[in-house]
Amino acid sequence: MIRVLLVDDQDLLRRGLSRLLELEPDIEVVGEAASGAAALDVLATVVADVALVDARMPGMSGVELITHLAARFPHVNALLLTTFDEDEFVFGSLRAGARGFLLKDASPETLVAAIRTAARGGTVIDGQVSARVMARLDAGPPEPGPSAPSALSAREEEVARLVATGASNQEIARTLFLTEGTVKNHVSAALRKLGLRDRTQLALAFARRP
Structure with a gap:
């Protein structure tokens, strides 16, 4: 069973996600939180495999929460829920240790597949945003060439x-x-x-x- 924590300041969205995931036989929503601080409190009492984290929240952003999760709850695989125009949040979440990101208008099938991928330690990359994020990853070349000195085998x-x-x-x-x-x-x-x-x-x- 994949245990999921929903973190979003919009009650309606949390309820919708919860009802959607309840239909999946291998997914269980073990907690909900309307803020980053509340999410950390919830994780002190329940065990989660995946956290769906909203990018924009009052008090603590999704990126800040993911940073705390990586430090305090490294077993929780975080996925950032974002909109197409929030590249800064996507970029920051990846630096913080997120497993990936997902657009809020993703289909239910895409959402469920992303949760399963993150739960097994895989990476979730939304194709609409990945090219824009790749161009801004300054930690290394986005497309390493075979002629580079550090070429992979x-x-x-x-x-x-x-x-x-x-x-x-x-x-x-x-x-x-x-x-x-x-x-x-x-x-x-x-x-x-x-x-x-x-x-x-x-x-x-x-x-x-x-």
Whole structure:
């Protein structure tokens, strides 16, 4: 069962999301919060696998909350709920440690799939926004070329491309007939060579490569 925490200052949106997710047999809403501070209080009493976090909230923004989650509740995979014109929030959330971002007008099927992807440790990248965010990731080149001094090996690039699809280490290992430990080593090597911070940035870097 995937345990989900809903964090949004709009009561109507939280109720709608809760009713939608109640229809899924493998998803359970374990808590709701109208602010970042309230979300941290809820997580002191319940266990969640995924947190859907609104970008704009009074008192504590979604990015600030995700920073706290990464430090205090690292097992909670956060997804930022945003609108198309909130690049700053998307960019900040990825830096803070979010698993990805999702537009608020996403379809129910997309939302459910994103929650399942985040729960298994995958990366969620909304195609409409990813290109704009990639251009602003200053931690490393968004499209590393094979001629660069820090070029990835063929296997590392293969793993990186699968990371960009949202696949978890376990799924990549199964696809490439490797151990999870080997996949983890390839991901770490790719991050180091490209000067990237985490697998979300790696996924963004490879998401639109041919």
